[in-house]
Amino acid sequence: MARSNNQKLKLLYLYQILLDETDDTHSIGTQQIIDELDSRGISAERKSIYTDIKALTEYGADIIGEKKGRGYEYHIGNRPFELAELKLLVDAVQSSRFITRKKSKELIRKIEGLTSTYQAKELQGQVFVAQRIKTMNESIYYNIDMIHSAINSNKKIRFQYFNWSVDKKQELRHGGEYYSVSPWGVCWNDEWYYLIAFDDKTREIRHYRVDKMKKLTLTGEMREGKDSFESLDMAVYTKKRFGMYDGKEERVHLICKNDFAGVMIDRFGKDIPFSKVDEEHFEVTVNVAVSGLFFGWIIGLGDGVRISGPSEVVDKMKEVIKRLNEVYGI
Incomplete structure (x- = not known):
């Protein structure tokens, strides 16, 4: 020029x-x-x-x-982002399992462009992406974008859904049959993105890991399930599900040692009431989807927390313990 x-x-x-x-x-x-x-x-x-x-x-x-x-x-002087804020963004990108290694590096380079070349070197000093566990589905970004477009345009979406096989290959569920759903929200839980939707086939609210979707497209059909979602609190919905596993929702009573108050607050929030049992224990009552991951969470807390009711949930806990005893020959 x-x-x-x-x-x-x-x-x-x-x-x-x-x-x-x-x-x-x-x-x-x-x-x-x-x-x-x-x-x-x-x-x-x-x-x-x-x-x-x-x-x-x-x-x-x-x-x-x-x-x-x-x-x-x-x-x-002032920039749109302070260096400390950019470091938080880099940490978020690095620790997000749903962002692939390739995309992580691209995003971090863009974040570096928001500051001077000198401060960008400080951001580079944080980068340890190579050893992080990352998703292998590069299409997740486009999936999320399309889901939001569907929500904004009040349209359904369809997609194939897969699981990983023992030989590390993608296996389509239901023989590759397409899922048709009405998307109503996207949530972040246990380091993964989930679509919360009303399923055409089951006529129920279901959730799906976004990184396990393939060939996602918008349809011309209008969304359904509005009544179900108007009464749904997304935060409460995800809090009840351990690892986003479904299960029968139960009102469960837990007896906890006083030292485990923080564990209960971290999981269920500060609004849950604590009832004193004795000088060393308190009781909480919470609504949870009773699943294998819920029982695993209880087991992981050792003798600090035990299920006291209802009796059918206690019995299921005993069955889990019995199976574990059989597996390990105890």
Whole structure:
């Protein structure tokens, strides 16, 4: 591009130089700015730099100038994201199992572009993506986007659903039959994204792991199940399900040692009432979907928590323990 044409981009290049090369601890002098612009085919004089920076400031850019010797040095002040906030975003991307390794690296590079080259190096120091357990389904991002489009347009979706086989291959469920559902929400639970939907076939609310969906498309049919979802609290729905496994919903009584108060609050929230049993124990009553994962959670808490009712749930717990005893020859 000819130098005369580049002059039209002078203000944009100047702002980008300040964004890339400066932050709270790194400034750039007028001559450095002139040199950077020259490397981009743009000629500039000191007086024009002052005028341009004033224009950018009037536009809303937070450019801080400090007099150094006979000239000024400049740096960007406030940015849309602080470094600490960007570090949180990088941590979230790294720890998210549903984001593939490839996409994690792409997203982190984009996050690095939101700060200076110096602070970007601090973000790079956090990156340990290679050893994290990640999903292998690259289409999840498009699936989530399409689900939101379906919700916004009040349309149903259809998709195939798969499980992983012992030889690490995708096996379509129900022989590859397409699921037809009305999407009503997406939730994040135990490091996975789940679609919450009204299923055409069962006429019930069901949930599906988004990363296990294949060939997801919108249909021209209007959504169903509005009445079911108007009375559904999504947060309560996910809280009742351990690992998002379905099971018969029961009102379960738990006797807990006092030291396990935090465990109960972390799982069920601060609103659940505690009833004192004795000096060392309290009781809580919670609504849960009784499943194998729920019993596994109880077992994992050792002697700190035990199910006291209802009797049929206690009996199921005993059956689980009996099977474990048989498996381990106890």
